Structures are given as structure tokens and as C-alpha cells.
Amino acid sequence: MQNLASRWGRVISLGEETSSDYTLIVPLFGDPKYFRNGGYLRQFRDRTLLAVNVDSPKMRRFVAELREQGWRVHASRLTGRVSCPEIVLDALRSVNTEYVIRIDGDTVSYEDPGRAVAAARAAGADLCSVKITVSRRETLIEKLQAVEYDMSMLGRHNRAWMTSGACMIARTSALRGILSAHSFWFPGEDIETGVIAKHFRLSVRHVDMRFYTDASETFRAWLRQRMMWWSGSFRMAFVNADQTLRFPLTFAYTVCVVWLLWSAKWNELFDPQHVAAILPFVLLLYTGVCFLSNWSVRSRWMVLYPYYALFQALVLPPLGACYYVWLWFKQRTIKPPGRYRIGLGRESLDLSLWKAPVGPRIAWVARVVRITALQPGPE
Numbered sequence: 001m002q003n004l005a006s007r008w009g010r011v012i013s014l015g016e017e018t019s020s021d022y023t024l025i026v027p028l029f030g031d032p033k034y035f036r037n038g039g040y041l042r043q044f045r046d047r048t049l050l051a052v053n054v055d056s057p058k059m060r061r062f063v064a065e066l067r068e069q070g071w072r073v074h075a076s077r078l079t080g081r082v083s084c085p086e087i088v089l090d091a092l093r094s095v096n097t098e099y100v101i102r103i104d105g106d107t108v109s110y111e112d113p114g115r116a117v118a119a120a121r122a123a124g125a126d127l128c129s130v131k132i133t134v135s136r137r138e139t140l141i142e143k144l145q146a147v148e149y150d151m152s153m154l155g156r157h158n159r160a161w162m163t164s165g166a167c168m169i170a171r172t173s174a175l176r177g178i179l180s181a182h183s184f185w186f187p188g189e190d191i192e193t194g195v196i197a198k199h200f201r202l203s204v205r206h207v208d209m210r211f212y213t214d215a216s217e218t219f220r221a222w223l224r225q226r227m228m229w230w231s232g233s234f235r236m237a238f239v240n241a242d243q244t245l246r247f248p249l250t251f252a253y254t255v256c257v258v259w260l261l262w263s264a265k266w267n268e269l270f271d272p273q274h275v276a277a278i279l280p281f282v283l284l285l286y287t288g289v290c291f292l293s294n295w296s297v298r299s300r301w302m303v304l305y306p307y308y309a310l311f312q313a314l315v316l317p318p319l320g321a322c323y324y325v326w327l328w329f330k331q332r333t334i335k336p337p338g339r340y341r342i343g344l345g346r347e348s349l350d351l352s353l354w355k356a357p358v359g360p361r362i363a364w365v366a367r368v369v370r371i372t373a374l375q376p377g378p379e
Helices: 004-008 038-047 057-068 084-094 113-122 140-155 172-179 189-199 219-239 248-260 262-269 272-293 305-331
Strands: 022-028 048-053 073-076 099-103 127-134 167-171 204-213 362-367 370-376
Touching: 022 038, 022 084, 022 113, 038 048, 048 057, 048 084, 057 073, 073 084, 084 099, 084 172, 084 189, 099 113, 099 172, 113 127, 113 167, 113 204, 127 140, 127 172, 127 189, 140 219, 140 305, 167 172, 167 204, 172 189, 189 204, 189 219, 219 248, 219 305, 248 262, 248 305, 262 272, 262 305, 272 305
Parallel strands: 022 048, 022 099, 048 073, 127 204
Antiparallel strands: 099 167, 127 167, 362 370
16 A cells, blocks of 8 residues: 555655765775775765774774775774764764765665755755665575565655665765764664654655665575564564654554564464465465555566565564564663664754764753753764
């Protein structure tokens, strides 16, 4: 139903106008091998900032090599469990353009990013999601992910706040304010960015520009990635249920249909006669729904998609929950990690306070019990 309504979403279309007032920020940490789009970014080298966290001799050598090659590098020295928003926030101290494009080290586009920035500025957008597409479609798991990505991107027409870590566009001052209120918890960090933007009453839109990113090439890599993604889903559904209630459709589907009805799905499968009578009809119906509601991105691989989706719905929720609990155990804290750092009541963010580069420190003004104000802190 949502994807059928995608044609009426508030989508920003690309125009002929372009802009050079932007910075491409590429967060890199852990290993230099994650920087795979250097060939693509070379054409925008004067507008690219590589945000590298230097936490090992290998990364220190990597920074030196990048600078020798002419790249502009912001070297962070963050400790502990580092996440992309934490690195990006630190790197924003080195940015003086009006807009930034956060882009992963494996993401590219075949269109001019300046057109997307110009379109976002003309629409007065503060944060924009974009269309993320699978770049390589050779193995079966890559082809199924390609179908999944293309279908989910239609949903961004009406839920633009579900930003992707592969790429997002933001007004620099807005992103400084958003990330200063971020929890920096890795699983689900990208969607948290959109949730915070909505909390601060910012203009969150979807730009109809396609970016291509790498997807897991093998089932093992896919399963490892999805366990982390589903731990982020568990975090949003239960750890931050009070915040997810702001999005009733997302809450009803994620919490009720996906998570709370998980045991009911398995209970259905324990009756072989019932499964034999019902499941073929359900799969046939689901295939038809996939094609009809996603006709603009139709693919022959949608024939297999119901089985792919069924496997995820049956197997991955408990694995994601267990992965979250394991991460919680590693934190050695009683309080569940990954709680959003925003209050229940929506607030307004004065972007004029965030135009000048500020450091990654957060200054909160607490009144009574809840957080009611946010001001930029000193470097």
C-alpha cells in the first residue's frame, strides 16, 4: 500500500541547476580496505573530505598515504566503539560549505551530486534521503538484495526520514545539530539521524537521485550484516519504542507484525496440513503484490523474493535480538545501550547556532527530568 502511494510522495526531482557548495564526507575506520570508491571521488577531489579515525599504526600510515596522493583528510582520534556519525561530527569541524553529502567508501553515483544539492537547497531541505541501489548483481544473494533495495527505496517517497548510511544529503548546520544529539550507537545509526531531524522539526525530504553501493556477495556475509541490521530494528522497536510511536505505521508494522507476531508465524508452520493448504496461496498472493505495488522497479527475481522475505521474517528477528543482547553484555552496563538522546516532546533547532564549526562535545540543558534544550559546545 505504501509503495503504491509512492507516486504521490513529496519527492525532490533533479533540475538542470547544479551547485559546488558542498563537501563529500567519507567516514573511514577500522581498515583501509573499506575505501573503495577513490576512483569515483577523484573527479570531486577538491570537494571531498576523507574522515579517517586513526586508532592503529595501519590507519596512521593510511592517512599519510592519502595526503601524499593529494586527498584532503580529517584525522580523528576517537576511542572505544566508533561509529560513522561520531566520525562525521568530528570531521564537520573541517567543513565550511553549506551542504554536505555523507557517502560510504563503497558508494558511487553516475549523476552530478551538485544537481542533488542544488535541488535540495531550492526545496529548503535540511536532510535528504536518496535512492540506494545495489551496484553488483551477479550472485543470487546480490540479485535478491537488489530487489529488496529497489522496493524499499520507493517507501522513502513517503518516509524520507529513513535515511541510509550509504549516502545522505544534509545542510551542514543541520547535520551538526542532529549529530550532536546522536547516541553514536552503530546498529541503526543511519535511521536515528532521520528520527532526530524529525524531532527537531527540520525539513526532511527525499531526493530522486540514485547512488550505487556494494551489497554482501555471499550468504555468510549477508547473514552477518543482517544480524546487525535486525539488532538495529530491535533497538528501534523496543529500546526506543517511545520514539518509534511518533511514526504509527512504522511502529505497528515493526513492533506488532514483525516482532510480536514472530512466534505466531512459527506456530503456523508446526501444522503441516495447514501449511500445505495455505502457504502456496500466500506465496502466490505475495508475489503478485510485489509485482503490482513495485511495478516501476519490477524484476524477474521478484518471483523468489517471497521466499527470501519469509526466511528473514522467521529466522532473523531472534538473531538480531540476541546480537543486541550480546552487544549490551559487552558494554558491561545495566542501562540498555542505544537509547536515543532526545526527549519525548519535539523541539526546534536554531540552525544559526550551528553554522560555525563546533567540536563533537554536546551541551545539554536539563530542566526538571527531561532534556529541553540543546546548544553547541566549544571545541
